[in-house]
Amino acid sequence: MKILHITEKPRFSGAEILIRDLAMNHIEQADIAITSFNPTEDNFKETMQALKSNGVKLFIPKHSLSKIERLSHLFKIFKEYQPDVIVGHSAIVSAYMRIVGVLFPKIKKVVVLHAASADYESGDRLQKAEYILQYFTDYVVGVSDWSRDTYKNRFTKVPCKTIYNGIDLEKFTQQENIDIATIRKNVFKANNNDFVILQVGRVNAVKNQLLTLEAVSLLDEDIKKNILLVFVGIIEDKIYYQQILDFATKHNLIGQIKFLGARSDVNELLFASNLYVMPSERENFSIAILEALATGIPIIYSDIHQFDFLDRYKFENTFKVALADKENFARLITNIYEQKLKFVERDLSDFSFDNCSKQYMNLFKELVQ
Numbered sequence: 001m002k003i004l005h006i007t008e009k010p011r012f013s014g015a016e017i018l019i020r021d022l023a024m025n026h027i028e029q030a031d032i033a034i035t036s037f038n039p040t041e042d043n044f045k046e047t048m049q050a051l052k053s054n055g056v057k058l059f060i061p062k063h064s065l066s067k068i069e070r071l072s073h074l075f076k077i078f079k080e081y082q083p084d085v086i087v088g089h090s091a092i093v094s095a096y097m098r099i100v101g102v103l104f105p106k107i108k109k110v111v112v113l114h115a116a117s118a119d120y121e122s123g124d125r126l127q128k129a130e131y132i133l134q135y136f137t138d139y140v141v142g143v144s145d146w147s148r149d150t151y152k153n154r155f156t157k158v159p160c161k162t163i164y165n166g167i168d169l170e171k172f173t174q175q176e177n178i179d180i181a182t183i184r185k186n187v188f189k190a191n192n193n194d195f196v197i198l199q200v201g202r203v204n205a206v207k208n209q210l211l212t213l214e215a216v217s218l219l220d221e222d223i224k225k226n227i228l229l230v231f232v233g234i235i236e237d238k239i240y241y242q243q244i245l246d247f248a249t250k251h252n253l254i255g256q257i258k259f260l261g262a263r264s265d266v267n268e269l270l271f272a273s274n275l276y277v278m279p280s281e282r283e284n285f286s287i288a289i290l291e292a293l294a295t296g297i298p299i300i301y302s303d304i305h306q307f308d309f310l311d312r313y314k315f316e317n318t319f320k321v322a323l324a325d326k327e328n329f330a331r332l333i334t335n336i337y338e339q340k341l342k343f344v345e346r347d348l349s350d351f352s353f354d355n356c357s358k359q360y361m362n363l364f365k366e367l368v369q
Contacts, residue, residue, distance in 0.1 A: 001029075001030040001031065001084045001085070001364065001365070001368055002030065002031045002032075002033070002081065002082065002083040002084045002085070003026065003030050003031070003032050003033070003083060003084065003085045003086075003087065003364055004033045004034070004035065004077070004078075004081060004083035004085070004086045004087065005019045005022070005023065005032070005033070005034045005035075005087045005089060006034075006035050006036070006074070006086060006087065006088050006089060006093050006094075006097055007019060007034070007035075007036045007037075007089045007090065007093060008036060008037050008038060008089075008090055008092065008093055009036055009037070009038035009039070009040070009041065010034070010036055010038075010039075010040040010041065010044050010047075010048055010060060011040070011041040011043075011044045011234075012041070012043060012044055012233075012234065012262040013202070014114055014143075014165070014284070014286070014287055015089040015090060015112070015114040016044070016089075017287060018089070018112075018114075018143075018165055018287075019034060019089060020047060020051060021166075021168075021353055021357070022357060022360055023051055023056045024051065024054060024056075025353070025357040026357065026360075026361055027054055027055050027056060029361060030361075030364070031057070032055075032056045032057070033056065033057035033058070033059060033077075033081055033083065034048075034051065034056060034057070034058055034059070034060070035058075035059035035060065035073070035074075035077055036060055036061065037061070037064070037065045037070050037073070037093065037096075038061065038064045038065070039060060039061060039062060039063065039064065040060055041234075043234070043261070043262045044262075047264075048060070057081070059077050059081070061073060070096050071096060071099065071100055074096060074097060074100040075100050075103070078100060078101070078103075078104050078107065079104075083107055084107065084108060084364075084368045085107070085108045085109075085110060085364045085367060085368060086101065086107055086108070086109055086110070087110045087111075087112060088109070088110070088111050088112065089112050089114060090114060090115070091111075091113075091115060091120065091126050091130075092126070094111040094112075094133075094137075095126060095129055095130075095133060097109060097111075098111075098133045098136045098137060099133070101136060102136055108138045108139075108364075108367040108368060109136065109137050109138050109139075110137075110138060110139045110140070110141060110363070110364075110367070111137055111139070111140045111141070112140075112141045112142075112143065113140065113141065113142045113143065113147040113148070113150075113151060113284070114143055114147075114284055115147070115284060120150075120151070120154055120155075127154065130154070130155055131155065134155045134157045134158045135157055135158075137157075137158045138158070138159075138367055139158065139159050139160070139161075139363060139367065140155075140158050140159070140160040140161075141160075141161060141162070141163050141360075141363070142160065142161070142162050142163075143162070143163065143164065143165050143284050143285040144162065144164070144284050144285035144306055145162050145309075146284075146305055146306055146308075147162075147284055147285075148160050148161065148162045161363075163356060163359045163360060163363075164285055164350070164351055164355075164356060165285050165286075165287050165290065165351075165356060166290075166351050166352050166353035166354070166355055166356030166357070167287060167290045167291055167294060167348070167351060167352070167353050168352075168353050169294055169348055169349070169351075169352050169353075171267050172267050172270070172291050172294035172295050173294055173295070173296075173348075175271045175295070178267075178268050178271050178272070180271055180272045183268055183269065183271075183272040184196070184272050187260070187269070187272070188228060188230055188258065188272065189258070190228050193226050194226055194227075194228040195223075195226050195227055195228065195274045195275070195337055196228045196230055196272065196273040196274050196275070197212070197216070197227060197228070197229050197230065197273070197274065197275045197276075197277055197333070198230050198232065198269060198270060198273035198275070198276050198277070198297075199212055199229070199230070199231050199232070199276070199277050199278065200232045200233060200266060200269075200276075200278075200288040200291075200292075201232075201233045201278070201280065201288060202233040202234050202235075202236040203231060203233055203234065203235040203236055203237060203240060203241050203244070203259070204236045204237045204240060205237065205240050205281070206280060206281045206282045207233070207280050207281075208279040208280055208281055208302070208323070209231055209240075209244055210240070210243060210244050210247060211279050211323070211326060211329065212229065212277050212279055212329075213229065213244060213247055213248060213251075213253065213257065214247070214326045214329075215326045215329035215330040215333060216229055216253065216256075216330070216333070217247075217251045217253060218326065218327060218330035219330055219333060219334060220334070223333075223334060223337055223338075224253075226337075227256055227333075228256055228257075228258065229253075229256060229257045229258070230257075230258045230260060230269070230273065231257065231258070231259050231260065232260045232261070232262070232263050232266065232269060233261070233262060234261060234262050235259070235261070241259075244257070266288070266291055267291065267295065270291065270292055270295040270297055271295055271297075271343075273297060274297075274298070274336075274337075275297065275298050275299075275300065275333065275336055275337075276292040276297045276298070276299045276300075277299070277300045277301075278292070278299065278300070278301045278302065278307075279300070279301070279302045279321060279323065279329065280301075280302050280304065281302070281304065281323060282304065282306070283304065283306045283307070284306060285306065286306075289301065289307070289310075290348065290351050293315060293318070293346055293348055293351075294346065294348045295343065296317075296343035296344045296345055296346055297317075297343055298317040298318075298319075298336050298341045298343075299315075299317065299318045299319065300318075300319045300320075300321055300329065300332050300333070300336075301318065301319070301320060301321070302320070302321060302322075302323050303320050303321065303322050303323065304323075307320070315346050316344045316346065317336075317341050317344050319332050319336075
């Protein structure tokens, strides 16, 4: 069986991390390939090379493709590679995939919904196109119940299910070999008294790094002086990044924030931190929060419906905050700081990557039977 994953750009983002992990996990069971509409981002090139070294075929363009070039690019790959299953990892990618796929009726077409907001907003061009493209789709996968239900409520002609993103639980539950003191000293540049707050996600307004900083600015001075705020993720919005720097400068916090960029050692950074925050305005089903949950670190998260599963599981030392309530955000930080909350053991077996990988492979096998 040949499986082709299609994405907009190979980079450190949720969709591409899922593609990476599925490719590495499925390569022993199938022939796996990856293509995109844009070149690989520099900090993801090592990851792509590792995939290639393990037998994954890469069809990555050397420049960003125009709309017409995207169609011809996919046509060429479908014809030459002859995949049994093609998997589109965004609404835009999936639209092109199925437009070209009309010429290849034997190929099974799977759409994976990753977007933090609804993929097919009422009245937009993608929604109008989907009313037609759904007839050329074999399956739709939502990475959250919300994305699945949103799609099912709008389009009814294609089977749809949820497959939660998963993580390597062993990597995020074992800290015996992690030198926490060295990470705090050499990576965070933290002293013994620093209370490290970690936030993972691209620097963009939807991730709300500025809200975290605003909450920290409201802390009592005797607590605030010990806070070190560490942001991990690419700087996607430079204007927003500058707003963060300006606010930090204005409130004398510029020496207490650190931007680490994209990192591949998030598990180690989590174990070396004291608190994880995720006040996102939008998410779909976040890998980052699963990773934080698995380590057992105390967590503050926003009251968006994409995090409703946390209410169902009632994990210990997890705290919900309303996006508009930075004062309560500050109170939660204060309580966690003063109570010296420790890491706890949480059962994340429902979100193992092994479970996620098996569900995708079973789906692909069912489609090509």
